[in-house]
Amino acid sequence: MRSKRAVVLLSGGLDSSTTLAEAIHEGYESYALTVRYGQRHEHEIDAARAIAGKLGVRDHIVAEIDLKQFGGSALTSDDIDVPKERWPEDLATGIPVTYVPARNTVLLSVALAWAEVLGSSDLFIGVNAVDYSGYPDCRPEFIEAFENLANLATKAGVEGASRFQVHTPLLTLSKADIIRRGLELGVDYSLTSTCYDPTEGEACGQCDACQLRLKGFEQAGVQDPIRYRNA
Amino acid sequence: MRSKRAVVLLSGGLDSSTTLAEAIHEGYESYALTVRYGQRHEHEIDAARAIAGKLGVRDHIVAEIDLKQFGGSALTSDDIDVPKERWPEDLATGIPVTYVPARNTVLLSVALAWAEVLGSSDLFIGVNAVDYSGYPDCRPEFIEAFENLANLATKAGVEGASRFQVHTPLLTLSKADIIRRGLELGVDYSLTSTCYDPTEGEACGQCDACQLRLKGFEQAGVQDPIRYRNA
Numbered sequence: 126m127r128s129k130r131a132v133v134l135l136s137g138g139l140d141s142s143t144t145l146a147e148a149i150h151e152g153y154e155s156y157a158l159t160v161r162y163g164q165r166h167e168h169e170i171d172a173a174r175a176i177a178g179k180l181g182v183r184d185h186i187v188a189e190i191d192l193k194q195f196g197g198s199a200l201t202s203d204d205i206d207v208p209k210e211r212w213p214e215d216l217a218t219g220i221p222v223t224y225v226p227a228r229n230t231v232l233l234s235v236a237l238a239w240a241e242v243l244g245s246s247d248l249f250i251g252v253n254a255v256d257y258s259g260y261p262d263c264r265p266e267f268i269e270a271f272e273n274l275a276n277l278a279t280k281a282g283v284e285g286a287s288r289f290q291v292h293t294p295l296l297t298l299s300k301a302d303i304i305r306r307g308l309e310l311g312v313d314y315s316l317t318s319t320c321y322d323p324t325e326g327e328a329c330g331q332c333d334a335c336q337l338r339l340k341g342f343e344q345a346g347v348q349d350p351i352r353y354r355n356a
Numbered sequence: 357m358r359s360k361r362a363v364v365l366l367s368g369g370l371d372s373s374t375t376l377a378e379a380i381h382e383g384y385e386s387y388a389l390t391v392r393y394g395q396r397h398e399h400e401i402d403a404a405r406a407i408a409g410k411l412g413v414r415d416h417i418v419a420e421i422d423l424k425q426f427g428g429s430a431l432t433s434d435d436i437d438v439p440k441e442r443w444p445e446d447l448a449t450g451i452p453v454t455y456v457p458a459r460n461t462v463l464l465s466v467a468l469a470w471a472e473v474l475g476s477s478d479l480f481i482g483v484n485a486v487d488y489s490g491y492p493d494c495r496p497e498f499i500e501a502f503e504n505l506a507n508l509a510t511k512a513g514v515e516g517a518s519r520f521q522v523h524t525p526l527l528t529l530s531k532a533d534i535i536r537r538g539l540e541l542g543v544d545y546s547l548t549s550t551c552y553d554p555t556e557g558e559a560c561g562q563c564d565a566c567q568l569r570l571k572g573f574e575q576a577g578v579q580d581p582i583r584y585r586n587a
Contacts, residue, residue: 190421195470227469230509234465238458239426261514270505277501278461283492 130154130245131292132236135185137172139317139338140251140295143307145180147294148249150310156243157185158236162228163193168326172318179313188235192225229262233271233291241279246287248275253295253303268293300341308347315350327354361385361414361476362523363467368403370548370569371482371526374538376411378525379480381541386480388416389470391463393456394424399557403549410544419466423456460493464502464522472510477518479506484526484534499524531572539578546581558585 131153133145148155159173170187177185229252236248252263261267268291275289276282282289295303307314319338320328328335330353342349362384364376379386390404401418408416460483467479483494492498499522506520507513513520526534538545550569551559559566561584573580 186425188422188425190466191419192466192469194417194419195473225469226472226511227465227506227509230505231462231465231469234458234462235421235423238423238456238462241457242426261511262509264508267505267508270501270508274461274498274501274505275458277495277498278458278493280457280492 129247130156130183130240130243131247131249132156132158132240132243132245133182133249134232134236134251135159135173135177136251137169137174137176137317138251138319138334139300139307139314139341140253140303141173142176142180142251142312142314142317143303143310144249144251144292144294145176145182146307146310146312148292149180149182153247153249155180155182155249156239156245157182158232158239159185159187160232160235161187161189162225162231163191168323169318172316175316176313179316180311186239190231190235192228192231195226227262229260229267230271233275237275237279237289240289241281244281246281246289247292248289249292249294251295252293253298253300255297255299265293265296268296299344300337301344304341304345304347308345313350317351319351324354327352329354360478361387361471361474362478362480363387363389363471363474363476364413364480365463365467365482366390366404366408366416367482368400368405368407368548369482369550369565370531370538370545370572371484371534372404373407373411373482373543373545373548374534374541375480375482375525376407376413377538377541377543379523380411380413384478384480386411386413387470387474387476388413389463389467390416390418391466392418392420393459393462394422399554400549403547406547407544410547411542417470421462421466423459423462426457458493460491460498461502464506468506468510468520471520472512475512477512477520478523479520480523480525482526483524484529484531486528486530496524496527499527530575531568532575535572535576535578539576544581548582550582555585558583560585 131148133148133155135141135145135157157177240248254264272289272291281287319334321332321334322329328351362379364379364386366372366376366388388408471479485495503520503522512518550565552563552565553560559582
């Protein structure tokens with residue numbers, strides 16, 4: 126019997142790289158999907174390519190979609206600075222300015238399109254509800270709503286040949302747990318890219334993402350192998 | 357009070373053009389969104405621009421996303437011919453080969469991203485459950501599942517400031533009813549493009565989409581203003 130196929134969203138960061146390693150470990154023939162949504166950090170794409178190659182995927186597609194032209198996020202807009210030190214939050218909700226509108230909805234939709242063509246009913250995404258930075262589209266109820274949508278949206282779902290499942294192996298793990306698990310699975314974290322605002326291959330060490338990463342490595346008792354300019 | 361904003365998906369076809377006219381008629385400050393998903397028919401984009409200009413939108417964005425690289429549909433793949441005369445269907449489901457995997461999921465996701473940036477909670481899409489060609493993502497249950505997802509996915513939904521609504525003004529109309537309504541609202545159907553396989557500005561008159569359109573105009577008792585090569 127042919128092994129089951131899965132589409133794995135791969136940004137090139139720590140979480141998605143660990144998620145890909147998990148999918149492969151679980152025996153899925155893995156198809157990595159990187160979506161360029163107009164983010165500033167091109168280096169993430171290079172990291173995704175390196176990780177996909179190292180872990181051994183069946184195929185890797187980089188799909189372009191320009192969310193940048195809508196504006197609205199520090200991660201995609203040139204008009205909003207990436208916050209340093211402690212990032213500002215919406216006081217009512219704690220959702221940071223680095224939130225990209227509808228990002229995971231768009232990412233999962235594109236993954237669903239590829240999965241349906243591949244005859245796959247398994248998607249993997251590295252969302253996390255513990256150290257999740259307050260993004261609404263990282264919560265379990267969002268994931269369940271997407272699974273429900275996927276089964277109504279697609280030919281495969283309507284035919285009942287398969288039930289779409291969105292796998293979130295990191296959902297309840299702390300950043301330190303994710304790092305420990307990734308190291309067990311052989312993830313080379315020196316290839317991953319996390320920083321929202323890197324320069325010349327060096328992470329800033331100060332943005333939201335860097336702080337979460339550094340804290341995770343510290344709590345895991347492991348040295349982070351990437352270079353920081355201000356750590 | 358500022359008028360309410362809506363994002364309207366506009367392909368340049370008959371249905372989406374009528375939908376845009378309806379959104380404007382209902383008093384929405386309308387933002388037209390055309391998604392190029394690697395379809396063969398570039399002429400649709402030109403049609404969308406002409407319609408958006410004529411009906412008077414606040415802004416019109418053409419977003420690119422290459423679903424073509426996934427393959428899987430006669431509308432996006434060079435390997436599958438667009439069917440002529442009567443199009444072949446999956447015998448079990450009646451879903452035609454022109455089905456684009458997860459298309460409306462992707463389109464609505466991108467529309468949601470823009471809506472959130474605009475502070476809009478209203479999306480318009482010209483899906484139709486009467487003459488709907490058998491696409492699973494044109495059904496009311498799909499639309500409801502997307503509304504549910506949108507309210508969980510977004511900062512606006514989490515904050516409870518607004519409840520996302522997906523408006524489907526054509527859902528229960530026949531093609532003839534759509535055309536009658538569009539003419540009432542002043543839609544210039546000579547600008548719209550419907551054919552899956554046009555050449556030099558002429559529609560084929562034979563594909564699924566052309567047949568539905570021609571039958572609609574016939575039943576509405578109106579002459580279709582576009583040119584056909586084989587009607």
